[in-house]
Amino acid sequence: MRIRAQMAMVMNLDKCIGCSTCSVTCKQTWTNRDGVEYVWFNNVETKPGVGYPIQWEQQLRWRGGWKLDRSGRLRLRAGRKLWRLATIFANPNLPVLDDYYEPATYDYDALVSAPAGNQMPVARPLSAITGQPMKITWGPNWDDDLGGSQLYARTDPNLAAMTQKVKFSLEQTFMFHLPRICEHCLNPACVAACPSAAMYKRENDGIVLVDQNKCRGWRMCISACPYKKVYLNRLTSTAEKCTFCFPRIEEGTATVCSETCVGRIRYIGVMLYDLDKVEQAAAAKDNLVEAQRGCFLNPFDPAVVAQAEADGIPSDWIEAARQSPVWALVMKYQVALPLHPEYRTLPMVWYIPPLSPILEATTALGGDSASADDIFHGITQLRIPLEYLAQVLTGGDVDLVAGVLMKLAAMRSHMRAVTTGVDPEASGVGLEASELEAMYRLLAIAKIPDRFVIPKRHKEEGAALAAWESGCVLDAPTTVRMAGPVPVAAPQFANRSGRRP
Amino acid sequence: MKLHIALFGVLPYLALASFVIGHIWRWRYDQFGWTTRTSQLMEKRWLMWGSPIFHAGLLLLILGHATGLLIPASLTTWLGISEETYHVIALVGGLLAGSLVAIGLTLLLLRRFVTKARLRIVTRSADLVMYVLLALTASAGMIATIGVNMLGGGYNYRETISVWLRSLFVANPNIELMASAPWLYQTHAVLALALIAIWPYTRLVHLWSIPLGYLVRPPIVYHSPVRK
Ligand code: SF4
Numbered sequence: 001m002r003i004r005a006q007m008a009m010v011m012n013l014d015k016c017i018g019c020s021t022c023s024v025t026c027k028q029t030w031t032n033r034d035g036v037e038y039v040w041f042n043n044v045e046t047k048p049g050v051g052y053p054i055q056w057e058q059q060l061r062w063r064g065g066w067k068l069d070r071s072g073r074l075r076l077r078a079g080r081k082l083w084r085l086a087t088i089f090a091n092p093n094l095p096v097l098d099d100y101y102e103p104a105t106y107d108y109d110a111l112v113s114a115p116a117g118n119q120m121p122v123a124r125p126l127s128a129i130t131g132q133p134m135k136i137t138w139g140p141n142w143d144d145d146l147g148g149s150q151l152y153a154r155t156d157p158n159l160a161a162m163t164q165k166v167k168f169s170l171e172q173t174f175m176f177h178l179p180r181i182c183e184h185c186l187n188p189a190c191v192a193a194c195p196s197a198a199m200y201k202r203e204n205d206g207i208v209l210v211d212q213n214k215c216r217g218w219r220m221c222i223s224a225c226p227y228k229k230v231y232l233n234r235l236t237s238t239a240e241k242c243t244f245c246f247p248r249i250e251e252g253t254a255t256v257c258s259e260t261c262v263g264r265i266r267y268i269g270v271m272l273y274d275l276d277k278v279e280q281a282a283a284a285k286d287n288l289v290e291a292q293r294g295c296f297l298n299p300f301d302p303a304v305v306a307q308a309e310a311d312g313i314p315s316d317w318i319e320a321a322r323q324s325p326v327w328a329l330v331m332k333y334q335v336a337l338p339l340h341p342e343y344r345t346l347p348m349v350w351y352i353p354p355l356s357p358i359l360e361a362t363t364a365l366g367g368d369s370a371s372a373d374d375i376f377h378g379i380t381q382l383r384i385p386l387e388y389l390a391q392v393l394t395g396g397d398v399d400l401v402a403g404v405l406m407k408l409a410a411m412r413s414h415m416r417a418v419t420t421g422v423d424p425e426a427s428g429v430g431l432e433a434s435e436l437e438a439m440y441r442l443l444a445i446a447k448i449p450d451r452f453v454i455p456k457r458h459k460e461e462g463a464a465l466a467a468w469e470s471g472c473v474l475d476a477p478t479t480v481r482m483a484g485p486v487p488v489a490a491p492q493f494a495n496r497s498g499r500r501p
Numbered sequence: 502m503k504l505h506i507a508l509f510g511v512l513p514y515l516a517l518a519s520f521v522i523g524h525i526w527r528w529r530y531d532q533f534g535w536t537t538r539t540s541q542l543m544e545k546r547w548l549m550w551g552s553p554i555f556h557a558g559l560l561l562l563i564l565g566h567a568t569g570l571l572i573p574a575s576l577t578t579w580l581g582i583s584e585e586t587y588h589v590i591a592l593v594g595g596l597l598a599g600s601l602v603a604i605g606l607t608l609l610l611l612r613r614f615v616t617k618a619r620l621r622i623v624t625r626s627a628d629l630v631m632y633v634l635l636a637l638t639a640s641a642g643m644i645a646t647i648g649v650n651m652l653g654g655g656y657n658y659r660e661t662i663s664v665w666l667r668s669l670f671v672a673n674p675n676i677e678l679m680a681s682a683p684w685l686y687q688t689h690a691v692l693a694l695a696l697i698a699i700w701p702y703t704r705l706v707h708l709w710s711i712p713l714g715y716l717v718r719p720p721i722v723y724h725s726p727v728r729k
């Protein structure tokens with residue numbers, strides 16, 4: 001047993017209102033620069049929907065993530081090492097700009113510089129890449145709120161695997177929002193695919209970063225990430241990705257997307273895991289969610305604590321692991337599920353599935369969306385939303401999703417009984433009344449200190465980290481004196497055109 | 502004669518100095534820019550054909566040039582490869598690799614300058630200079646191979662050019678030998694020297710980053726600021 005700590009996140013999808021505040025604040029912080037105009041480290045998609053980049057879940061096309069080969073060994077889906085090195089001259093699996101979208105700006109200058117005339121001047125759309133006039137025909141979350149779902153959401157790759165066909169008629173459809181960032185996986189395919197060893201996972205907090213000084217632009221990580229969360233900077237031709245706002249995390253502050261989330265759907269906390277179990281869990285034949293849960297270690301177990309201390313995890317981090325809302329939601333209540341566990345990267349941003357598609361359908365069928373019985377009935381009868389959620393969150397295991405939804409429904413009806421003064425019945429989902437109430441508090445009314453339990457980087461590490469990583473990035477474009485990796489392409493800030501020799 | 506001294510006695514050393522100092526400077530101050538400068542994000546269909554063809558041809562050409570220029574004719578003869586056999590192999594190999602480079606480069610140039618506005622805006626002046634020099638050097642080499650060695654009477658460059666090149670390394674350039682070579686070969690050599698001179702300032706540096714270490718490294722890379 002070798003114990004490592006990981007900063008992890010849970011998002012409660014029922015509460016996401018799809019406002020995209022997270023995407024915007026993230027963009028303002030990290031990708032508000034030339035070269036990454038099309039890049040959204042955080043994006044919000046509508047599901048069912050095609051996503052960003054288009055059909056990113058279609059792994060037959062992009063060959064991202066891992067798979068088991070015939071003898072059951074874990075392999076990158078993109079192929080053997082030699083084959084991947086042979087395709088280094090032109091990566092057959094790489095998405096191009098049009099698979100994301102061509103970002104646009106507007107010719108605002110025309111509004112003030114147009115000569116006097118009879119017509120109002122118009123600001124025409126211009127490509128933010130070439131500056132040429134363009135027609136805006138696509139964008140991230142173009143099919144927002146099922147807009148144009150007959151055209152777009154129909155091609156959602158999750159639908160193809162379902163036994164029942166989703167009808168996109170108004171009465172029968174359902175939708176939810178899916179905010180996505182890099183999963184900071186335990187078994188990151190991006191890192192495994194990087195030919196230059198420029199990508200790395202930090203041992204102290206599990207954050208996955210790209211060393212900008214070592215990235216040579218081989219662009220293998222971009223297609224290897226099954227979530228398409230590594231991006232190519234078109235000017236520097238280096239890879240860039242979500243940093244889990246590591247400078248903020250090191251200071252004990254939540255990521256920008258979490259801090260600014262309007263729906264307060266996000267939770268951040270420490271998870272302790274066993275490094276020696278990672279490969280085995282990623283190569284599990286089935287029950288991938290269970291296998292990944294098997295990597296996580298109970299911070300209340302004295303044996304785990306002793307080993308964690310021996311492995312150099314500071315005591316305040318172990319304490320934070322006990323307080324971790326992620327631990328509570330993933331392991332204690334077991335209501336959070338990983339996004340597409342079948343990609344076998346062991347993602348570390350987990351999701352509480354939305355109950356709302358079931359509630360809506362229950363109401364549409366004439367049931368009472370607050371009655372546990374009606375909802376339970378809905379959960380067992382409404383195969384379509386359930387199957388869809390299972391495709392997204394459990395790799396197709398419908399019972400697992402149904403079990404989680406039952407718990408959420410039980411919590412709803414319990415709290416309704418409590419607030420209306422009726423004696424609540426036993427939940428029947430294996431959770432005590434006190435647990436249901438604690439879960440309710442965490443999901444519904446938790447304040448910032450309960451939602452974000454982030455230990456500061458440890459004092460001993462402070463000096464080393466400062467010298468090694470974040471501290472000197474902005475010093476000068478000189479890179480030679482830096483001891484460690486440089487995860488952010490800082491020189492671009494000084495030189496916006498990105499021109500270099 | 503003065504021109505010959507400048508081109509074949511001085512220029513090689515200037516190019517070499519630029520090559521060495523340039524690489525040291527670039528590594529010290531711009532590892533961040535030390536990339537392939539890939540533009541695959543902007544255009545993929547042409548690249549899928551042009552780039553592999555071009556790179557395969559170029560790697561073969563580099564191999565061929567190294568053999569032809571650095572291995573003395575006496576060694577191959579001693580190994581039992583006759584002059585005729587050697588030239589047939591060199592001619593066929595050169596034609597094959599040269600055609601690959603020609604086709605690949607044509608596709609890449611068409612792609613960059615004809616197909617899409619998007620590509621023009623990610624093209625820098627260093628890229629332009631590199632493309633021009635690459636195209637000229639390759640053309641001169643191809644014309645010499647086809648014109649002189651295939652259709653013409655043939656020219657045994659291993660007696661002159663190769664000897665001149667090796668004489669450079671012992672700091673005793675044999676300028677007369679090179680001056681006696683046909684002008685096509687001379688042009689090819691001078692262009693190649695220019696290419697070597699600008700090498701460290703262009704995307705060509707990515708040749709030194711061929712990631713062979715990848716084949717032997719463990720898949721997941723962990724870094725720790727404290728744990729060593
Ligand atoms: S989600 Fe993040 S850590 Fe996982 S493979 Fe993609 S980029 Fe790497």
Ligand code: SF4
Nearest residue numbers: 016019020022261263
């Ligand atoms: S800010 Fe929060 S509620 Fe709004 S889209 Fe993002 S995750 Fe959803």
